[in-house]
Amino acid sequence: MDTSQIIHKTAGDLRVRPNLADYEAECHRFSWDAVSHELTGLPPGIVNIAWHAVDRHANRGEGERIAFRFLAAGMPCRDVTYTELCAQTNRFCNVLRALGIGKGERLFILAGRIPELYVGLLGALKNGTVVSPLFSAFGPEPIATRINLGAGTVLLTTDALYARKVAKWRDRMPSLKHVLLVAEDGGQTSEPGTLDLVSLLRNAPDACDLTPTTAEDMALLHFTSGTTGTPKGAVHVHGAVATHWATGKYALDLHASDIYWCTADPGWVTGTSYGTIAPLLHGVTSIVDREEFDAERWYRVLRDEGVSVWYTAPTAIRMLMKAGPEVARRYALPRLRFIASVGEPLNPEAVWWSKEVLGLPIHDNWWQTETGGIMIANTPAFDIKPGSMGRPLPGVEAAIVQRGEDGSVSIINAPDKQGELALKQGWPSMFRGYLNNEERYRKSFSGEWYLTGDLARRDADGYYWFVGRADDVIKSAGHLIGPFEVESALMEHPAVAEAGVIGKPDPVVGEMVKAFVSLNPGFEPSDKLRLELLGHARTRLGAAVAPKEIAFLELLPRTRSGKIMRRLLKARELGLPEGDTSTLEGGT
Numbered sequence: 001m002d003t004s005q006i007i008h009k010t011a012g013d014l015r016v017r018p019n020l021a022d023y024e025a026e027c028h029r030f031s032w033d034a035v036s037h038e039l040t041g042l043p044p045g046i047v048n049i050a051w052h053a054v055d056r057h058a059n060r061g062e063g064e065r066i067a068f069r070f071l072a073a074g075m076p077c078r079d080v081t082y083t084e085l086c087a088q089t090n091r092f093c094n095v096l097r098a099l100g101i102g103k104g105e106r107l108f109i110l111a112g113r114i115p116e117l118y119v120g121l122l123g124a125l126k127n128g129t130v131v132s133p134l135f136s137a138f139g140p141e142p143i144a145t146r147i148n149l150g151a152g153t154v155l156l157t158t159d160a161l162y163a164r165k166v167a168k169w170r171d172r173m174p175s176l177k178h179v180l181l182v183a184e185d186g187g188q189t190s191e192p193g194t195l196d197l198v199s200l201l202r203n204a205p206d207a208c209d210l211t212p213t214t215a216e217d218m219a220l221l222h223f224t225s226g227t228t229g230t231p232k233g234a235v236h237v238h239g240a241v242a243t244h245w246a247t248g249k250y251a252l253d254l255h256a257s258d259i260y261w262c263t264a265d266p267g268w269v270t271g272t273s274y275g276t277i278a279p280l281l282h283g284v285t286s287i288v289d290r291e292e293f294d295a296e297r298w299y300r301v302l303r304d305e306g307v308s309v310w311y312t313a314p315t316a317i318r319m320l321m322k323a324g325p326e327v328a329r330r331y332a333l334p335r336l337r338f339i340a341s342v343g344e345p346l347n348p349e350a351v352w353w354s355k356e357v358l359g360l361p362i363h364d365n366w367w368q369t370e371t372g373g374i375m376i377a378n379t380p381a382f383d384i385k386p387g388s389m390g391r392p393l394p395g396v397e398a399a400i401v402q403r404g405e406d407g408s409v410s411i412i413n414a415p416d417k418q419g420e421l422a423l424k425q426g427w428p429s430m431f432r433g434y435l436n437n438e439e440r441y442r443k444s445f446s447g448e449w450y451l452t453g454d455l456a457r458r459d460a461d462g463y464y465w466f467v468g469r470a471d472d473v474i475k476s477a478g479h480l481i482g483p484f485e486v487e488s489a490l491m492e493h494p495a496v497a498e499a500g501v502i503g504k505p506d507p508v509v510g511e512m513v514k515a516f517v518s519l520n521p522g523f524e525p526s527d528k529l530r531l532e533l534l535g536h537a538r539t540r541l542g543a544a545v546a547p548k549e550i551a552f553l554e555l556l557p558r559t560r561s562g563k564i565m566r567r568l569l570k571a572r573e574l575g576l577p578e579g580d581t582s583t584l585e586g587g588t
């Protein structure tokens with residue numbers, strides 16, 4: 001198959017009139033100011049993500065629409081209308097108030113896709129409380145690190161996750177005042193030192209006054225990983241709602257009649273921006289499936305729920321490809337009209353596979369925790385070049401730049417030249433800081449440009465092509481993993497003297513985490529020790545972050561200033577040229 005061809009869009013491909021039909025004209029016409037006129041209903045100066053997402057519909061006679069349909073294996077589905085969601089989120093807001101939790105305090109959420117996760121997130125936003133979602137696949141260490149960095153005062157989690165990952169570590173999280181538990185079996189919890197959330201919700205009033213929040217008030221705290229140091233808490237504000245709305249409209253083509261399914265983990269920024277906020281803003285019905293990936297189940301959900309817009313991830317698509325086209329062909333999907341993906345490079349083969357097997361191409365798009373919303377996308381308005389991330393959305397100005405020695409940047413105008421992907425400041429969901437790390441935040445900008453840390457190129461037609469990361473972070477199954485966090489956990493084991501962690505290419509998950517360790521005196525490499533270290537890392541970090549492979553080395557390559565040269569480890573692992581090794585300690 002020649003994957004370099006273009007997928008041409010014709011009017012006949014589209015089952016509804018797309019929101020974005022003329023890309024150039026819309027880019028020209030677009031203004032963020034105009035978007036704010038779409039999101040009205042609150043007094044001047046007041047902006048609240050949850051109110052716009054939920055109450056706006058309930059208040060204008062659209063409350064009987066289904067906001068969420070919750071699915072779980074072996075249980076009947078549970079529908080929640082916009083009116084019900086409005087009442088439940090008010091109740092949660094009142095629960096926080098009764099506990100004395102106010103504006104600006106931090107609620108952390110650690111849960112799978114249970115209804116209370118969505119109720120908690122939106123209810124806290126109504127209270128002006130900042131929400132920080134965590135991956136439920138995290139182990140105790142990443143959880144405690146983030147709660148401490150974010151000075152969390154409340155944690156919403158389930159009884160099982162609490163017992164496995166939090167209870168023993170609770171005294172290491174001194175800021176945590178309250179833990180709200182949901183029983184995974186639907187019953188009541190009675191864990192000492194915690195509160196049963198379902199009972200609290202039942203007894204709380206279902207009306208509340210919104211805490212006044214402005215566009216610049218902090219709403220969300222999303223942790224992301226860098227190459228060095230602790231995870232970075234990207235601060236997002238209520239004004240981001242304008243981006244959520246505009247990108248839901250242009251990049252996901254959401255119409256109020258849609259049945260929408262976002263498969264992202266709710267602990268990832270996509271799970272918040274597009275698994276919760278954007279679909280609600282457009283009044284659509286979201287499918288929320290509690291179960292993990294299973295090819296047959298996913299096709300069944302797409303078919304039985306009549307999903308029309310599906311937002312998923314390249315790893316999931318590759319797992320469906322692996323399951324085989326014959327599985328896909330058993331399920332007719334006549335209602336499905338738009339597929340989009342995000343989070344990692346989408347290989348052209350996957351776009352063609354989808355076109356052939358599912359009858360629709362995948363619209364890849366690009367963004368990151370710091371941008372808060374989709375920035376570059378393949379939209380219904382233009383042809384797809386498989387392998388490309390698409391073009392900047394209306395209201396977004398992107399460029400390929402080169403950083404100078406003095407911190408300035410120059411724009412590379414020539415097509416197909418590689419450089420760093422940069423975005424011009426000014427879109428509403430841009431992060432407003434890394435929590436308690438002003439210097440790191442400032443370093444992400446040069447003049448009016450935000451520097452994304454991604455390498456990319458732009459072709460003569462204005463399409464952007466992902467090249468790689470400018471740093472050492474690892475993307476595994478869509479999760480951004482900081483090597484430093486993994487190395488630190490390994491080094492807590494008495495056998496490990498030093499550790500270097502890299503991403504090793506993997507055909508399904510993109511990259512898998514591989515660690516190289518050298519041992520302390522008195523320890524010898526062995527398969528037994530390898531298994532012990534793998535188990536140690538898994539217990540500490542959780543399965544999503546822990547290395548899948550560990551290799552023993554006598555010494556790790558270091559720069560003269562003492563930094564482990566992960567790039568060299570990677571080059572050696574992959575048999576690639578070693579590049580410039582002049583800073584290597586000891587010469588070679």
Ligand code: AMP
Nearest residue numbers: 342343344345365366367368369466480
């Ligand atoms: P996160 O902040 O965890 O959402 O990760 C953001 C990073 O994921 C980006 O900086 C990219 O390195 C990568 N990424 C996101 N979307 C894409 C895409 N469509 N193609 C390639 N890489 C992507």
